[in-house]
Amino acid sequence: RPLIDQGLDMAKEQTPAMLQGILGFVNKMNDLRIAIDFNDGSNLLSLGMICGDEEAAEEVRSGIDGLLGMGKMMAGSQIDGLREMDANLADVASAVLASLEAKRDGNDVQIVIPKPEGFDEAVQSGMSMGAGADGF
DSSP states (O other): OHHHHHHHHHHHHHSOGGGHHHHGGGGGEEEEEEEEOOSSOSEEEEEEEEESSHHHHHHHHHHHHHHHHHHHHHHHTTHHHHHHHOHHHHHHHHHHHHHOOEEEETTEEEEEEEOOTTHHHHHHHHHHHHHOTTOO
């Protein structure tokens, strides 16, 4: 816990005032679970948080869902440009954006991103775009 408190203190010094409230979510969580599966699993990423009670969980869910909504709006505006370069990559990115939603069951808040169809191919395509003509 002391390490988390120290990290929060450092983050408060570097976080813009309008985002300070987000840091308070950390103190409402009792645990945080992260699962990432790049293989054959049905979910690409699962993020779960157990909060002290249902009221705290709803506050966390609502706040995170608001942040995800802003991110979806900002990233969503880039999809058309991406589609011009690679339609499959754009479809995968759209599917990931569409899945960004925080849900609550009691005091458990979860974000689950299913692995979209064409994900592996999209990653390979994205890597080759970033690598230049020679590839990796």
